[in-house]
Amino acid sequence: MVVIVVAVCGCSGDPGSPTSGGGSDRTHASSSSGAGGAGGTSAEASSSGAGGSSSVASSSGTGGADCVPVDDQSSCSDDVCDGGVPLTTPKANGAACSDSDACTQTDACLNGTCVGGNPVVCSGGTSCAVGSCVASVCTGALGLPGRAPLRVGQSPVSVAAADLNGDGKPDLAVTNEGGDSVSLLLNRGNGTFAPAVNHDAGNQLYSITAADLNADGRPDLVVANGIGNNVTVLLNACLP
Helix, strand or coil, X not given: CCCCCCCCCCCCCCXXXXXXXCCEEEEEEEECCCCCCCCCEEEEEEEECCCCCCCCCCCCCHHHCCCCCCCCCCCCEEEEEECCEEEEEEXXXXXXXXXCCCCEEEEEEECCXXXXXXXXXXXXXXXXECCEEEECCCCCCCCCCCXXXXXXXXXXXXXXXXXXXXXXXXXEEEEECCCCEEEEECECCCCCECCCEEEECCCCEEEEEEECCCCCCCCEEEEEECCCCCEEEECCCCCC
């Protein structure tokens, strides 16, 4: 003989909620509000049965959205979340940073702000731009004050500028067609030049250019001659 027994039980004061599978169901919901959590809700659901499984889900804040840090575009602050609220906290004073100015060589944080220090020092009327000293931009009328002409050889036809004596200032080399010579004028560094010194070079000189031809670090001179179908090479040598 087979006996079958069926039992139906409703719990938690809800007789209309049947359970099956030899287990029980319980549902509980509550709502609360408080400082910083207006409109916040919480929910808990649990079940037990043959599998004995349970789950818990929770959310906080308006609508239950996750906190996302706000980037303030500063290299001297940390963008974080604290208790579900986005915060910006300053880095320690002295922390390394970048103020995006190549003319300041050491940058450090000060009270949450990147401050540039050790600026590039320029002289001679120049100013720093992108980390280098350059001539100041002329914002007025371009002036070219006249100076007395520099005397060279006969019938000068071409000029090359190069630092011939290695003092960092560009000197002048001039070809003289009528005198078959090259005039060298050394730069004094104040807009004036020493008197020309003439060097013989070819026949009916025409154009001239400067280049380091023998890889010794000093610019040499090459002169094109109008007669003879040739060029003259003048190697730069430092004489005692």
